[in-house]
Amino acid sequence: DADVTQTPRNRITKTGKRIMLECSQTKGHDRMYWYRQDPGLGLRLIYYSFDVKDINKGEISDGYSVSRQAQAKFSLSLESAIPNQTALYFCATSDPSSGANVLTFGAGSRLTVL
Amino acid sequence: ELKVEQNPLFLSMQEGKNYTIYCNYSTTSDRLYWYRQDPGKSLESLFVLLSNGAVKQEGRLMASLDTKARLSTLHITAAVHDLSATYFCAVDMGYGGATNKLIFGTGTLLAVQP
Numbered sequence: 001d002a003d004v005t006q007t008p009r010n011r012i013t014k015t016g017k018r019i020m021l022e023c024s025q026t027k028g029h030d031r032m033y034w035y036r037q038d039p040g041l042g043l044r045l046i047y048y049s050f051d052v053k054d055i056n057k058g059e060i061s062d063g064y065s066v067s068r069q070a071q072a073k074f075s076l077s078l079e080s081a082i083p084n085q086t087a088l089y090f091c092a093t094s095d096p097s098s099g100a101n102v103l104t105f106g107a108g109s110r111l112t113v114l
Numbered sequence: 115e116l117k118v119e120q121n122p123l124f125l126s127m128q129e130g131k132n133y134t135i136y137c138n139y140s141t142t143s144d145r146l147y148w149y150r151q152d153p154g155k156s157l158e159s160l161f162v163l164l165s166n167g168a169v170k171q172e173g174r175l176m177a178s179l180d181t182k183a184r185l186s187t188l189h190i191t192a193a194v195h196d197l198s199a200t201y202f203c204a205v206d207m208g209y210g211g212a213t214n215k216l217i218f219g220t221g222t223l224l225a226v227q228p
Contacts, residue, residue, distance in 0.1 A: 031214060040123075042202060042218040043157075050214070058215070090156065094214060100164065101206075101214050102147065105156040 003027045004106035006091050012112045019078040021109045023091030031096065032074040033103065034058075034066060037088040046089075049074055081113040116141045118205050120219035128227050130192050135222045137186040137203035145206035146186045147216065148177050150199045157202065161188075193226045200224070 004025045013019055023032065030051045035043040035058075045058030047066040055066060063085060067075045078085055088110050092103040117140040127133050137146070148160040161170040163179035163186060170177050174197065176189045186203055200223045204216040 035218075040220060042118075042220040043204075044218070045215060048215065059217070096214055100162040101145075102159045102162055103149075103157075103204075103216065105158075107156050 002107065004091055004093055004104055006089075006106035006109045008109060009107065010110045012114065013081055014114050015082055017081050017113075019081050019111065021076045021089055021091075021111070023074045023076070023106060025072050025074075025091075025093045025104075027093055027095070027104060028071070029093035029095045029104075030071060031094045031101075032068070033092040033094070034064075034074070034076045035090045035092065036060070037090060037108075043090065046076065078111075078113075081111075083113045086111060086113045116143070116205060116207050116217045118203060118217050118219040120201075120203055120222050122222060123220060124223045124225075126225045126227060127190075127193050129194055132192065133190050135188040135190070135201055135224075137188070137205075137219055139184050139186075139205045139217075141207075142181070142184070143205045143207065144179075144181045146179050147204045147206075148186075148188055149202045149204065151202065151221070152199050160201075190224070193224075195226045195228065198224055198226045 033048040034046040049068045065077045091106040094101045119138045146163045149157040151157045161177040166181040168179045174191045179186045200221045202221045204218045207215045
């Protein structure tokens with residue numbers, strides 16, 4: 001099983017619908033992140049969480065919300081999806097105790113908003 | 115605001131040739147990461163550079179960091195087809211200590227031709 005699992009892997013939805021992307025990890029890391037990837041723009045940080053009670057906005061949090069249900073679970077919600085939220089979404093985890101804080105990414109969730 | 119720029123954005127090179135990808139960033143930071151993404155796949159960590167003058171090498175890839183110039187390079191030696199991928203640099207927003215918030219460059223798509 002993957003260390004960082006994202007569901008769904010692919011989702012097509014309509015404008016105005018509520019969407020939740022889920023992320024779970026088995027690495028035991030406290031830190032979790034949500035990024036979105038758009039062609040030509042690299043990855044942009046949406047939200048991050050350094051522990052269950054710590055949630056922080058990233059570069060592009062407008063239109064998104066998150067929930068850290070447990071150390072292992074971090075969900076991203078789009079309350080009312082719009083077409084420009086069509087993108088590839090990545091969840092990632094990290095462990096800063098190693099000093100390097102390398103991100104481990106999930107396989108990605110491709111979201112299409114019509 | 116930290117900005118990270120990579121160039122070139124696209125690189126087509128022949129097998130056996132050498133080339134360098136550049137990553138410039140706009141504010142002081144001493145933590146820089148390189149990731150690789152294969153088409154349709156997630157990102158995997160290549161190198162972590164944690165101080166000025168850091169140099170890391172793995173196979174045909176070598177990465178370096180010059181914090182004074184705010185520049186990192188990823189040098190490819192004697193390219194082979196298996197190196198074809200998109201390469202991202204990512205910079206931690208902190209200096210003298212990690213914030214663990216990474217800002218990614220736009221990526222360099224490398225295509226190695228036979």
